[in-house]
Amino acid sequence: MALMAFLMTKAALTAPAGTQETSVVLVGNANVGKSVIFSYLTGKYVTVSNYPGTTVEITRGKARDLGPGVEVIDTPGVQSLSPESEDERVTRDVLLANPCATVLLVADSKNARRTLTLLVSVLELGRPVVIALNMSDEARLRGVTFDADAFSGITGIEAFPTVAVEGRGLDKVKRSLLRARRCPSPVLYPQAVEYAIEALSASLPQTNISSRAVILDLLTGESDLAALLPESVPAEFWTMVAHYQEEIRRACGRSSAAVISGARRAWVEQMAARISHTNERGAESWADRFGRWSMHPLWGLPILVAVLLAVFWFVGVFGAGTAVNFLEKTIFGAYLNPWATSLVNLVPWSLFRDLMVGPYGVITMALTYAFAIVLPVVGTFFLAFGALEDSGYLPRLAVMVDRLFRAMGLNGRAVLPMVLGLGCDTMATLTTRVLDTKKERVIVTLLLALGVPCSAQMGVILGMLSGLAFSATIIWVGVVLGVLFAVGLLSSKLLKGERSDFILEISPLRWPKVGNIASKTLARMEWYLKEAAPLFVYGTILLFIMDRASLLPWIEKASAPVIKGLLGLPREATQAFIVGFLRRDYGAAGLFVLARDGGLDAIQIVTSLITITLFMPCIANFFVVIKEHGLKAAILMGLFIIPFALFMGGAVNYVLRGVGWIG
């Protein structure tokens, strides 16, 4: 990915001018609504959330109504275009690789300074720019005005107030994109800098990027553009760059980097003072007040518990209880399965009949599990997670858990992948990229694989626990959290490397928009079903084959010392662990059925739940770990996790029996 971007950029820099197709690149700070506007321009859905850093990869789509062949590119949120982070590098490289693109700067209307700071970087690249002053409703509520007309009058850049989630103002933005023109950078640099630009541009070969932008970047001495320039740049050029850096230092008394950033900052301050005004804030709104409470060291905790209980009720009681009952008993039990059975019975081959509707049938087992047990649970979790994400509660959660996470070599920012892991560990492992250091990414990946149950599994687990005494839930939660913390602590000591800084923007609390949550949930469920349902079918076929070949009883017998001896579980539970290799939630669903049919007592339920929670992640997760960290790391994690999960299950079994817990 990084290499691809590099090669693309290099190609763009060395290509003759004017060969690129027209495109629109969305650029903006994190969490300002770029993805919503991308969806509007392309008609393509992308995940939108109220958490900075949701877009980790660039997304492309064909524009509607902007003329044929116009591509729209969404980029990760950035603060500037100097590549300090992976996101900023990606975004800058997209801009460099598309030298003819019009930039749609998506701005948070409340923050004129940050908007203008980013605008300067874009203008330096010599790009046509249109500005969407998004979230103008929030700005108005806070008494902040951004005078779009005055701004356009001064700079010649069109800017429009928008409320993207409601589609307001976006038509004007779209029309403006068609007529946007380049305009020169408005920043006034000291004479010495201008002189250096003029002298150096004579020796710089023509590239697709404005030479002014390249030279300014080189003069800061912090540039990584040098590696991207064509080989034809003469060696003397670099001597000259160093020479002019020294000249600027001598003339201005500060390093050239400080002079250049100082000039930009001066323009930003001056412009901000002219166009943006803040009225004294009236009474604090309820959202602000609640947002503050949710991070309070004291009030934050009850709010945290209340949020968790609400999610627990919605997913565990409503999703895994009411919805599963209805789908499994009524839809599948009373209608679909009998229909399917009578339909399949028309087929003469008994092998096929058994494969479809037998005890290990694709319809009666795989599809019933996937659609009747797992789907309602995953669906309700994604609804709840979507609401949490859009409300802006997650960054506050990051603040609450920061200190705890620091003991594990992480910081509060790691809460996003961890909470998303409660939805789907595979999805979450992919988002560990938002973390800054390799050490953090490895620790979070390990913890996700080890002890963060995905929603399907969680729903089934909560469904099973709700039938027991509350102490069962406490034991399960306690053991899993304890293991996560202990393993985190230990791996933070064992792994080399550093934890990154905890610096996080706290986005304002907002009422989640029902439409956005719905489309987000649908998109996630679609992704999930494509990922999960086939594995359910393969798992069932695997079981079917094992059953036919009489392998199941053999494996059950062979693993009896572990399953029966160590964990104290009935033989039938073996199946759940076998399919658990394919998907943990499938394994959990097997246990669910077993428990509901009275096959497990309280201790057996708790033991099996703890074991399967800590057990290997599903195959998909395993592949993603290989992709992100390599085969060796993935195998090492597996070699640690499987014996450890069995050991913890055994320990819980013996302790609970020892103390005579009855549930």
Place this chain on the structure above:
Amino acid sequence: MHPDHGHKRDEILEALWTMAEDQLQTRADLAARVESTRLDEIVAEMAAEGEVAEDGDKIVLTESSRERAAQIIRRHRLAERLFSDLFGLEEQSWEASACTFEHILDEKVTQSVCSFLGHPPVCPHGKPIPPGPCCNGERKPIEPLVIPLKEMKIGQRGRIVFITPRTKRRLSRLASYGVIPGSELTLSQRFPSYIIRIDQTDVALETEIAKEIFVRVERG
């Protein structure tokens, strides 16, 4: 002692201190830092009085002169901070003044400057400022005007005067959220994380970072 040698001696002590920071200790290194035709003579004089220790080509501070050198360095670097951060002057215009100040500031004024600046740990070039008695909290003569963000009270407003980050990466990340010298901020929470509002952006910071941001607080 020769009457002109006082200032030169201070300069030599100062040079030996900065040489120690750069892990240098030869006579040639000293000659590169102190301009004087009578350098050898003065050094010999100081050696005789136990202010420097000579060992072949090496010259280092002695136990007794280290404290005095620390005081000079402290005055020099505090003066640098004062000129660059508070008055916003550019380096060329204050470097000479800082050299003059190191000789004339007395202990009481030095402590006031140090407290006023909020006991800054490093100079504008990033070199450590040797702490004085005021920095250890043994006494607090005046309430400092410039304090670390960590010491601010909830609800207090202030303007960032300087930032002393451990890494450059941290500095640029802070800058990207608008946490730069000159920005106005309000502290809204201290625990579990520091939360500041700059313009309309709320940013959460860990304690380590809150220690490195120095703010001139608004009075009243």
